[in-house]
Amino acid sequence: MSWSSRRRxxxxxxLTVVALLQIVLARTANLxxxxxxxxxxxxxxxxxxxxxxxxxxxxPDRSESLEIPPSLEIAAARAAAFPVDWxxxxxxxxxxxxxxxxxxxxxxxxxxxxxxxxxxxTLRASERPLRTFVYDVP
Amino acid sequence: MRSDRPLRSxxxxxxAAAVASADPSVETVDRPIQAPTSGAAYFDAAxxxxxxxxxxxPMGSWLVRPAILAIAVLVLISPRLLRxxxxxxxxxxxxAIRIAEDWPLADNHIxxxxxxxxxxxxxxxxxxxxxxxxxxxxxxxxxAFAFAVxxxxxxxxxxxxxxxxxxxxLTDPRFGAMAQLIGGLSREELDANREALALMPDGAExxxxxxxxxxxxxxxxxxxxxxxxxxxxxxxALLMLAPAVRIQVWWRHxxxxxxxxxxxxxxxxxxxxxxxxxxxxxxxxxxxxxxxxAYVAGFVVVLFYGELPWAELLVEWWR
Numbered sequence: 001m002s003w004s005s006r007r008r009x010x011x012x013x014x015l016t017v018v019a020l021l022q023i024v025l026a027r028t029a030n031l032x033x034x035x036x037x038x039x040x041x042x043x044x045x046x047x048x049x050x051x052x053x054x055x056x057x058x059x060p061d062r063s064e065s066l067e068i069p070p071s072l073e074i075a076a077a078r079a080a081a082f083p084v085d086w087x088x089x090x091x092x093x094x095x096x097x098x099x100x101x102x103x104x105x106x107x108x109x110x111x112x113x114x115x116x117x118x119x120x121x122t123l124r125a126s127e128r129p130l131r132t133f134v135y136d137v138p
Numbered sequence: 139m140r141s142d143r144p145l146r147s148x149x150x151x152x153x154a155a156a157v158a159s160a161d162p163s164v165e166t167v168d169r170p171i172q173a174p175t176s177g178a179a180y181f182d183a184a185x186x187x188x189x190x191x192x193x194x195x196p197m198g199s200w201l202v203r204p205a206i207l208a209i210a211v212l213v214l215i216s217p218r219l220l221r222x223x224x225x226x227x228x229x230x231x232x233x234a235i236r237i238a239e240d241w242p243l244a245d246n247h248i249x250x251x252x253x254x255x256x257x258x259x260x261x262x263x264x265x266x267x268x269x270x271x272x273x274x275x276x277x278x279x280x281x282a283f284a285f286a287v288x289x290x291x292x293x294x295x296x297x298x299x300x301x302x303x304x305x306x307x308l309t310d311p312r313f314g315a316m317a318q319l320i321g322g323l324s325r326e327e328l329d330a331n332r333e334a335l336a337l338m339p340d341g342a343e344x345x346x347x348x349x350x351x352x353x354x355x356x357x358x359x360x361x362x363x364x365x366x367x368x369x370x371x372x373x374x375a376l377l378m379l380a381p382a383v384r385i386q387v388w389w390r391h392x393x394x395x396x397x398x399x400x401x402x403x404x405x406x407x408x409x410x411x412x413x414x415x416x417x418x419x420x421x422x423x424x425x426x427x428x429x430x431x432a433y434v435a436g437f438v439v440v441l442f443y444g445e446l447p448w449a450e451l452l453v454e455w456w457r
Contacts, residue, residue, distance in 0.1 A: 010256065023293065032242075118305055123308075
């Protein structure tokens with residue numbers, strides 16, 4: 001097979017490799033099926049609308065649950081879509097930096113990623129934690 | 139048979155009618171648009187539709203968006219740049235950067251767009267550009283649909299048991315008009331259902347939970363959507379991936395056009411529809427004139443689907 005013939009295989013092969021990798025990550029590391037190039041969109045309720053992260057900030061004189069601020073929405077969406085250490089750490093570091101900017105004490109940030117499960121019969125939804133990451137602020 | 143002639147920009151020429159002359163003494167022939175006489179016409183049309191799609195749905199941050207838009211404009215206005223592998227390679231690279239910059243948040247059609255742009259760039263350097271792009275297009279569409287079917291039929295239990303469409307029709311505002319129009323829900327019932335389906339914290343339960351109202355028409359719509367979309371996607375995957383000797387090639391295009399005609403009337407991802415239609419167009423032979431027209435018409439129809447709130451207007455009119 002000539003190089004000219006072989007190179008037409010590159011895009012389909014790339015698609016296949018990325019899609020298989022996405023399936024592996026979805027099955028082993030909670031990557032949402034809708035993202036990552038595996039073509040799992042419109043296949044499951046496990047997507048951005050039914051995933052989220054809860055943030056709790058601790059300090060010697062406070063323990064407070066925070067709403068996601070607009071400046072950290074993308075970091076939160078990334079951590080919810082793929083709750084792995086580096087993305088949860090990115091979010092936690094962003095939260096800690098923001099708290100310091102506002103001169104609020106922070107010694108620990110706890111990030112919990114969750115998804116919604118829908119009952120097969122009643123369709124009632126409930127949150128199920130996927131992963132919790134604790135960041136001790138240096 | 140496809141031509142083995144490479145599609146270099148130097149071999150490209152404009153039709154006489156399209157050449158504007160500054161000299162009034164030079165006659166220009168005002169001819170009507172002709173049916174394509176070579177596969178290159180569909181190839182060019184597919185590239186132009188791809189560029190138009192990039193302009194209609196700008197993507198990415200300031201890092202890539204201006205460059206993508208600029209290249210899309212340039213390839214549209216310059217026949218030489220339309221056939222430049224460098225331009226399409228740059229678009230593929232910028233798409234890869236767009237995917238990487240907030241990974242994993244990019245939608246799947248951005249990945250498909252990246253593969254498609256890469257395929258265009260590679261085909262423009264191939265000795266058989268038309269055959270190369272037709273091959274890549276067919277396999278990219280076939281594989282994307284095959285993975286979509288794998289997710290729906292095997293990997294997602296909440297799709298095949300109907301939960302996905304039951305919940306989506308009730309809670310996703312983009313499908314609200316469909317739930318009212320075809321599912322027979324009233325506006326009030328839809329609002330009440332959305333409230334009833336609000337998320338509860340882990341382990342929490344209401345003493346007197348509200349009842350979710352699912353009329354038989356809505357249940358039937360959810361079931362038809364579940365199995366209809368699965369069957370249609372499986373058909374596109376099989377027809378695209380099956381060798382041409384085993385099937386009528388015409389069926390491939392019919393299935394893809396049918397999928398786009400139905401799906402993008404409701405699914406809010408016109409960019410995906412345009413991409414699939416451009417990729418379908420790139421597979422056509424010169425004699426398939428009606429299919430060529432159908433793909434271009436499909437592109438315009440998806441544009442209207444995306445820009446016109448037709449279902450909401452129908453719901454209002456129906457009241």
